[in-house]
Amino acid sequence: MVQINDTDFKEVTSVSTKEQQYEEQEHNEATEAVESADAAEQAAEEPNETVQEDSRLAELEKLAEENQQRYLRAQADFDNYRRRTMKEREELSAYASMKLITQLLPIVDNFERATAAAAQGGDYESFTKGVDMIFRQLAQTLEQEGLKPIQSVGEPFNPEFHQAIMQVESEEHEEGVVVEEVQKGYMLKDRVLRPAMVKVSG
Numbered sequence: 001m002v003q004i005n006d007t008d009f010k011e012v013t014s015v016s017t018k019e020q021q022y023e024e025q026e027h028n029e030a031t032e033a034v035e036s037a038d039a040a041e042q043a044a045e046e047p048n049e050t051v052q053e054d055s056r057l058a059e060l061e062k063l064a065e066e067n068q069q070r071y072l073r074a075q076a077d078f079d080n081y082r083r084r085t086m087k088e089r090e091e092l093s094a095y096a097s098m099k100l101i102t103q104l105l106p107i108v109d110n111f112e113r114a115t116a117a118a119a120q121g122g123d124y125e126s127f128t129k130g131v132d133m134i135f136r137q138l139a140q141t142l143e144q145e146g147l148k149p150i151q152s153v154g155e156p157f158n159p160e161f162h163q164a165i166m167q168v169e170s171e172e173h174e175e176g177v178v179v180e181e182v183q184k185g186y187m188l189k190d191r192v193l194r195p196a197m198v199k200v201s202g
Contacts, residue, residue: 103141110134150185152178152196161185163195170201177201
């Protein structure tokens with residue numbers, strides 16, 4: 001049996017401890033190297049991520065600018081449309097009666113001819129017939145535009161079409177019937193243009 005004295009044991013222990021320290025040092029150095037490599041790799045990746053973020057930000061800014069320009073163009077188009085529509089509406093309102101006046105001009109011409117003939121001492125009967133023809137021409141023109149007289153005499157009083165100015169006794173009509181028309185009323189298509197002024201039986 002081999003005997004180990006204290007000196008030999010101390011030397012063996014010392015050698016073992018040095019080996020452990022050396023291994024720990026190598027392990028620490030390897031760990032530091034790996035960490036340094038990871039840090040270098042991460043540092044190399046960070047610029048790439050920054051470049052990608054900058055590129056994405058530039059794309060978003062470009063898209064925002066395009067949308068802003070599109071909005072401004074749409075707003076300008078709408079303003080132009082609104083001004084054009086307003087101008088057309090004003091012109092339509094100003095010249096809405098142009099068609100009717102154009103149709104009335106021949107009647108005005110006929111009136112001028114009739115009055116000129118009367119001034120020259122023409123036949124009264126011919127003048128009367130001429131005025132009657134002009135009146136019928138005028139009535140026909142207005143009728144083509146949708147104007148028609150309201151029927152009143154003999155009709156039951158209707159406040160939508162008639163305006164009573166007097167109530168009279170009548171043996172021929174029942175109560176509430178129009179017996180006389182003081183002023184003719186007119187309809188323009190389906191709308192009352194002017195109610196008829198009438199006398200109503202009481």
